[in-house]
Amino acid sequence: MAIFRYPRPMPSDITPKDVYLSRRELLGTGALGLTAALAGSARAEALKTHPGPYSGRLTPTPEEFVTGYNNFYEFGMEKDDPVSHSSDFHPLPWTLEIGGMVKKPQRLDVGALLKSSDIEERIYRMRCVEAWSMVIPWDGIPLAKLLQAAEPDSAAKYVAFESVVRPSEMPGQSSAFSGISWPYVEGLRLDEAMNPLTLLAVGIYGESLPNQNGAPIRLVVPWKYGFKGIKSIQRIRLTDKQPPTTWNRLAPEEYGFYANVNPQVDHPRWSQASERVIGSKTLFGTKRQPTLMFNGYEEQVADLYRGMNLHDNF
Amino acid sequence: MSGFVRRQWAFILYPLGLLPAVWLVWQGQNGGLGADPVNVFERSLGLWAFRFLLICLALAPLQRMVRFNLLRFRRLTGLLAFFYAVLHLAAYVALDLQFDIRIFGRDLMHRPFIILGMAALALLLPLALTSNRWSMMRLKRGWKRLHRLVYGAAVLAGIHFFLSFKTLNRTSALYLGLLGLLLVARGPLVWSSVRRRVAGRP
Numbered sequence: 292m293a294i295f296r297y298p299r300p301m302p303s304d305i306t307p308k309d310v311y312l313s314r315r316e317l318l319g320t321g322a323l324g325l326t327a328a329l330a331g332s333a334r335a336e337a338l339k340t341h342p343g344p345y346s347g348r349l350t351p352t353p354e355e356f357v358t359g360y361n362n363f364y365e366f367g368m369e370k371d372d373p374v375s376h377s378s379d380f381h382p383l384p385w386t387l388e389i390g391g392m393v394k395k396p397q398r399l400d401v402g403a404l405l406k407s408s409d410i411e412e413r414i415y416r417m418r419c420v421e422a423w424s425m426v427i428p429w430d431g432i433p434l435a436k437l438l439q440a441a442e443p444d445s446a447a448k449y450v451a452f453e454s455v456v457r458p459s460e461m462p463g464q465s466s467a468f469s470g471i472s473w474p475y476v477e478g479l480r481l482d483e484a485m486n487p488l489t490l491l492a493v494g495i496y497g498e499s500l501p502n503q504n505g506a507p508i509r510l511v512v513p514w515k516y517g518f519k520g521i522k523s524i525q526r527i528r529l530t531d532k533q534p535p536t537t538w539n540r541l542a543p544e545e546y547g548f549y550a551n552v553n554p555q556v557d558h559p560r561w562s563q564a565s566e567r568v569i570g571s572k573t574l575f576g577t578k579r580q581p582t583l584m585f586n587g588y589e590e591q592v593a594d595l596y597r598g599m600n601l602h603d604n605f
Numbered sequence: 606m607s608g609f610v611r612r613q614w615a616f617i618l619y620p621l622g623l624l625p626a627v628w629l630v631w632q633g634q635n636g637g638l639g640a641d642p643v644n645v646f647e648r649s650l651g652l653w654a655f656r657f658l659l660i661c662l663a664l665a666p667l668q669r670m671v672r673f674n675l676l677r678f679r680r681l682t683g684l685l686a687f688f689y690a691v692l693h694l695a696a697y698v699a700l701d702l703q704f705d706i707r708i709f710g711r712d713l714m715h716r717p718f719i720i721l722g723m724a725a726l727a728l729l730l731p732l733a734l735t736s737n738r739w740s741m742m743r744l745k746r747g748w749k750r751l752h753r754l755v756y757g758a759a760v761l762a763g764i765h766f767f768l769s770f771k772t773l774n775r776t777s778a779l780y781l782g783l784l785g786l787l788l789v790a791r792g793p794l795v796w797s798s799v800r801r802r803v804a805g806r807p
């Protein structure tokens with residue numbers, strides 16, 4: 292790995308101590324404003340994170356791959372587009388709205404959440420529908436926690452998620468090619484959303500999310516294919532009808548509403564029985580491993596789908 | 606161009622055509638293909654096969670515009686297309702599937718995406734095997750008819766290529782546009798040969 296060397300200032304560039312100290316006094320009053328301005332910058336912020344449950348004995352994929360190989364069509368269709376075309380995106384300040392069929396609609400200040408000590412680390416497997424996989428150390432809070440605070444109505448059965456639309460900051464949204472109608476939308480059944488595995492992530496590797504990974508807040512549903520993990524979420528709405536989801540709208544015969552990881556149900560164009568493991572540095576060193584039912588989270592989620600035909604409800 | 610190059614172009618152009626494959630292997634072993642090197646490798650090989658196929662098809666229409674002989678490069682480009690298609694398949698079976706024959710078997714039975722690609726390669730096989738002077742003399746007029754299969758292979762490869770993306774994008778639009786253009790350019794020739802044959806019947 293490359294070592295970053297800080298540029299050393301010339302002795303002539305260093306401010307003399309007395310001048311520095313006199314400036315400190317002036318700044319005393321303006322310090323609050325300065326902190327607020329810095330909070331809006333895109334630089335990664337260290338999080339006060341503590342280990343959460345379900346992490347198991349998994350070795351995370353090298354960070355350079357997790358932050359350099361992304362599907363985030365808002366920034367372009369190639370895997371390296373998100374990392375190279377997302378620097379104009381300014382995630383903070385950000386308010387996440389939770390509404391619809393709830394008793395107490397919420398407005399969550401994500402900037403404040405980033406500073407809270409509620410954030411836990413969950414090391415999860417990530418299985419992409421394209422038959423590759425990673426292991427990612429997420430930092431976030433269980434979605435159930437937020438939904439409980441909003442007090443869903445008893446008639447609410449589904450949770451609909453909506454991402455951000457900012458064509459000026461997201462070049463993929465102004466491209467005529469993808470055929471996707473923005474915003475990106477996703478959905479879960481309410482019981483799936485309330486499952487303790489379901490996470491709203493605000494960070495990876497102990498730092499706030501980079502833009503290309505869905506800053507400032509995104510969904511992580513480890514037993515489903517990666518595209519269910521909607522990024523840069525702006526609105527969450529509880530509803531009694533199954534909400535439309537972006538990839539299902541685009542190709543309903545290829546991507547279902549459930550999109551549970553299932554080695555027995557193949558994609559029309561490729562097998563889902565096994566997966567390429569991201570993280571090898573060489574072409575001939577790439578490994579392939581069997582895909583696990585519900586991506587290895589069968590114990591936690593199999594009950595959600597008892598008696599359901601998983602071939603029809605793919 | 607020196608006299609040597611003009612006479613011995615094959616000795617220079619064949620190795621030149623293999624350079625992309627060498628470059629891809631070298632990059633793949635040195636971290637140059639990114640996080641998912643196998644995927645980039647197999648897709649790039651397929652794209653090179655399609656590129657050489659398109660160049661091969663473009664030579665005849667282009668011939669009408671230039672004075673030197675382009676048609677002699679059809680064997681070179683056609684063979685390179687076949688070579689890259691074989692490498693593309695080998696990369697899929699060996700590096701991607703790691704010889705999981707059950708998956709490959711299901712691919713061949715169930716998945717139009719894979720079946721189309723295999724069919725394109727199957728059509729190129731007899732063309733590659735008969736791309737020599739001996740076969741041309743043995744097959745006489747049949748050789749020309751046999752080698753029209755290249756259009757079928759190009760159409761099948763084009764659909765396979767289109768299906769390899771999740772949505773239409775710049776790359777697939779560009780290459781499919783080129784294929785369409787080349788098929789249209791061959792239209793008049795095909796039409797006149799059809800008319801000749803119809804007229805020639807008693």
